[in-house]
Amino acid sequence: MSSSKHEKTEKPLSRRDFLRIAASTTAATSIAAIAPGMAAAMPQAQEAGTVSVWGWPTQLTRYLDESGTEMINEKVLEDLGLTLELNLVDQPDLAPKLKAALPAGTGPDVVTTDFDVMGPYWQFMTALDGFAEVEWGGNWRTDVFSDTALSEMDVVAGIVERPGEAFYLPGNMQLLGWPYYWISDFEAHDIDVSTMTTFDAFISACDTLKAAGITPIIGADHPASLADWFKSLVEVAAPGKMAQVQYGEAMFTDTDMVETFNLISTIFNEYMQEGAIATETGASFDSFHSHGGAMCMTFTGTPFFGFLNNENEEVRNNMRSNYGTFQMPGAKGLASTDAGVAIVDASQNKDNAWLYVKWATTGNGAMHAAEVAAQPFGAKAIQPAATGTDFDTNLGAPLFEALQSGDNVFRRILCADVYNAITNVIPGVVTGQITAEIAAADVQEAFDRNCGQWVR
Amino acid sequence: MSSDNLSVSSMTMPITSSAQHKSFWKRYKINSGLFFVLPAVFMYLLFVAWPIISTISSSFFDWDGISIEREFIGLKNYIDLLTRDRAFRMSVTNNVLWAVISISVLTVVGFLVAYMLNQGLRLRNLYRTLIFLPTTASLVVIGFTWEFMYRTDGGIVNQILTFLGLESWIRLWLADAGVTIYAVMLVGIWSALGSWVVIYLAALQGIPQDLYDSAAVDGATGIRQMIHLAIPLTMSTTRALLILGFIGAINQFGLVYLLSRGGPYHASEVMAYQVYDLAFKTNHTGYASALSVVLLMISAVVTVIQLILLRGRAALFG
Secondary structure, eight states: OOOHHHHHHSOOOOHHHHHHHHHHHHHHHHHHHHHHHHHHHSOOOOOTTEEEEEEOSSGGGOOBOTTOOBOHHHHHHHHHOOEEEEEEOOHHHHHHHHHHHGGGTOSOSEEEOOHHHHGGGGGGBOOOHHHHHHHHOTTHHHHHBOHHHHHHHHHHHHHHTOTTOOSSEEOBEEEESOOEEEHHHHHHTTOOGGGOOSHHHHHHHHHHHHHTTOOOEEOOOOHHHHHHHHHHHHHHHSTTHHHHHHTTSSOTTSHHHHHHHHHHHHIIIIIBOTTGGGOOHHHHHHHHHTTSSSEEOSOOSSGGGGGGGOSSHHHHHHHHHTEEEOOOTTOOOEEEESOEEEEBTTOSOHHHHHHHHHHHHTSHHHHHHHHHSOOOBSBTTOOOOOOSSTHIIIIIHHHHHHHHHOOSOOOOOOOHHHHHHHHHHHHHHHTTSSOHHHHHHHHHHHHHHHOGGGOO | OOGGGOOTGGGGSOOOOOGGGOOHHHHTTOOTHHHHHHHHHHHHIIIIIHHHHHHHHHTTEEOOSSOSOOEEOTTHHHHHHHHTOHHHHHHHHHHHHHHHHHHHHHHHHHHHHHHHHTSOOTTHHHHHHHHHHHHHSOHHHHHHHHHHHHOTTTOHHHHHHHHTTOGGGOOOTTTOTTTHHHHHHHHHHHHHHHHHHHHHHHHHHTSOHHHHHHHHHTTOOHHHHIIIIIHHHTHHHHHHHHHHHHHHHHTOOHHHHHHTTTOSTTTTOOHHHHHHIIIIISOOHHHHHHHHHHHHHHHHHHHHHHHHHHHHHHHHHO
């Protein structure tokens, strides 16, 4: 300071003042740092009439009318008197989102689950048996839900190591192993799906389309889609072996299982659009809808039965009159839960959460999806409407029956590490970076290292 | 009390002569200045030191990052990482490629562009704006935009190549294992170039005009001025940029996540993305922690080596 006048007039900071400020700052910083934890630890006084839901885009997190208008918030408010706080992320991002929230005791009231990514997160869900018994009585399981749906609930109880308890209620069910196709392409080249009963016949149809300058199949890189392809083609290369390898009764490195990777590589490299292995899911559907290829097997389950009530009118019309479906020859179709609905154990809002779970799986929410989007459900009372397409004859009847009766060979990928390994190595095989043998060895190693609980 | 024990703040007020009135910090000779830094130290410990210690600790366990139980496995994560992990080798290779190529290009092109913009060009402010513009865009926007541009069906990059008659250059930019990492890297270079140019420009503008005039008198003009004057006098800037560039390259994550998610297979994977993938998507938190520690050590060692080498160069030029 250069001015003596200033030296005289400026009041120096006393030691006491200084320490007071320093102590206050330190205390404030400490409180700010621990405040979120304190808030999380305190009982949350949830606003009455609200339910928060996290999930991924599936028919279970939508309520589209026939013209594709989203109405879920309005319907939840109308039916339940609850304000819905819906937070959706893409399926591959669901696990990181849950990991960031659930172990810290935070997160939503309800999670719309995906079996493939839920593995370690089931433990943060609450058992629903108490709610269900009050609602439907002691025999609620078999009274309300189909055998196929129940078999998967039991698998989840096994993961949490609390057998007999229900950690979610099954929502919509999916049938894996079938493509959509443009009827005009198949008719123009005399391809009759009713006679396509072998994998060779399927490949022959692909060759015909390819020779005509048409991309036979539109594909994408989505992990769930890659897993679906694997599960479907295992039934071609090694029928019935998906369950055996996961119970330690066979190996992923067995020759016939290795062949599955080669089949996928052939499909991707010979019959899909260029770069399919790195094509984003939405782009692949756009390409199919704009007739960029004859078939689409990006997702083979029911989620994209949403084509029936798609936001785009042209897609809706195509689904009703221009698209056909058929079961992949060899693949028997896998009936499994597309999405279950679970309540987070840390939720302080479980009563509202239960209202929502019930609505989405057995109530108006489920009924609407069954009626408008032809979704099959785990709840027996909810029957999907006829689609008015060849799905009803080509796929629907036998597979819906299997869903209800449980007469369905179980081929679900049980262990999250195996799922991750399969979806990790397939692009390596497709792009020629690793061989099918190395891929199979990697998957087997993942199974050996982390999936011991499934070995019988 | 000796003058050695006087704190900074104590100089602003009279010192009590009476020993019995000595306050707590005087009695125990505590430098009250410590209280000034306490909030910062607290934040540092909480958000920097503790996570590092916790990560090092986790790296010795088989842990999914969720369960309460975790199994101590010693150095197994490190051994697996360094001896068996194919993805790790690929991500290290990609990080090295990223560091070498992007830093080289950014240093050379960044300097040359800045040098040109430092000349009396017409519309130079417009050029500066255009070059700096990508730096102002959000990384997410850049990622989505370039993903769209790289698309095989109708992406503008392949369309331009077709228009220019360069069909043989057309690639599956984000699906070809041999190309993807370079395609992602190009976006990184494009988005960072503006910053490097601006920093170089500031350094060049700090060189007094007198030096250029003296050099001209001595017969050094044009490119010789650049080589013998501008380059040596911006060497400290280059040194800082190299270190920052290397740290940026070794921690590269955003563009890989947005454009290729490390694929196809691990062809464009970098270490930071692998950490994310292992820790958050596949729940191998212990293993991811070991990888993080290795990443930290590589960053530290290479930065120190860079500092030593570049200090030598600076001394040479100095």
